[in-house]
Amino acid sequence: MTKSDELFKKAQNYMPGGVNSPVRAFRAVKKTPFFVKKAKGAYIFDVDGNKYIDYVCSWGPQILGHAHPRVIEAVKKACDNGLTYGAPTEKETILAELIKKCAPSMEMIRLVNSGTEATMSAIRVARGFTKRDKIIKFTGCYHGHSDGLLMKAGSGLLTNSIPNSGGIPKDYAKYTLLANYNDKNSVKELMKLHGKDVACIIVEPVAANMGVVLPQYGFLEFLRKITEEYGALLIFDEVITGFRLSLGGAQEYYNVIPDLTTFGKIAGGGMPLAVYGGKKEIMSKVAPLGNVYQAGTLSGNPIATTAGIETLKILIENKEEIYSELDKKGAILEEAYNKIGLKTNRVGSLMSVFFSEKPINKYEDSLACNVEKFADYFNYMLNNGIYVAPSQFEAMFISFAHTTDIIKHTAEIISKYGN
C-alpha cells in the first residue's frame, strides 16, 4: 500500500469518497488518487516521491505554472497584514481595474469566492434586471453546482428538463430550459415558445466541461443576436476561458461581447476568487445600489485579490509572449495526438483528446466516446510521469511553465502510446 493509498483510505472515513470535489477521486479511471505533497512550475509531487508533469493545473487556474515566485512572494507579504477584514481594501479596486483592462465589457464587477457563486449570482442579476424567470442553458455546459444549473434533458420533449442531482426540487426544472450546444435550432425553438419569459442565455463560449468543444462558426454571434431580439441577456461563463484563450478571454478571441460575464479559476491565481460583472446598467441592480441581493463574508479577500492581481499583472506584462508560446505548445501536443490517430479539440492552451472515431462538435459526440480506452490512456500517461485530467470529459491545460523540452518529452511519450 502506498502512502497515498493509506491517506485515501483514512480520508474516506471523514469525507464523502475521501475528497472535497468528486472528480478528484479518480473513479472514472478506476484508480485511487495520488495525494499531493507540493507543486512547482509544471510539476506536481505526490507523497510517495513521484513527480508528474501536470496538465491539470488545478483545473485551470495555474496558467503561470505552480508557485510562481512573484505570486507567492506577494501573497506571503499580504499575509503579514492579516487574512481578512470584512471591510473594503484598495486591492479590490486594483483587481477590478485590471479585469476591465483585460475585458472592457466588465464595466462593473462583484468579487465572489467560487465560479459556482459567480454564475448563480449573474443569473440572479439577469432575472432581476429583466424581471423574467426562465433561463436557457446548454446540455453538457457546466456552470457550477447551484440548484437551477444542475439540470439534464428529460425524456422526449426538448423543453423538459429534470434535476441532474438529488436534493433539487423538481419544480426548479421548469425555470431551466435546455438547448443543445452548437445547435441554433434548439435555441430558436425554445425562444419561440418562451422568449418573452427568458431572462438570459448562459453559455460556456468554448465548452470545456464535456471535453473541449469549440463553438462552430457563427454560433456565438447567433446567441448574441437572438438574445437581443427577445430582450434577454447573454451571459458568457468564462470561468475557464477567461485569461486562458487570451487576456480578454473568449469574448476577445471570438469578438462577441456578452452582457454579463463570469470569471474564476485564473482570476484568483490559485486562491478562491471569482468574478461576475458586465454592463454598468445591469450591475447597478446589485445591492446596495439595487434590489438584487448578494453578499459574502470573505468576498474580495485581501490574500485572494493579491494572488489575482499579481497573476493578471504578469499576464498583462508578458501577454504577447505568453499567449503565443501557449498556443505553440498546444499545437505540438495536438500534433502528437493526431499522429497516433486520436481526435483533439484545441484552442490555444485549452484542449481535449477524444477516444472517438468521429469529430466532437456536440454533447452527444462527446458522450459516445470510449471511456474504457480513456482510462487506459490516463493510466499509461500517469505511469510515464504525466498527469492529465482523470476523465474523458475534462480539459487539458498547459501552463507557461511547461517548457518546450517538457512539451517535447510529453509528445514523445504520447507517440509511444499503444505500442
Ligand SMILES: *Cc1c(COP(=O)(O)O)cnc(C)c1O
Ligand atoms: C469550474 C467552473 C465553474 C465552477 O467554478 P467553481 O469555482 O468550481 O465553483 C463554473 N463554470 C465553469 C465553466 C467552470 O469551468
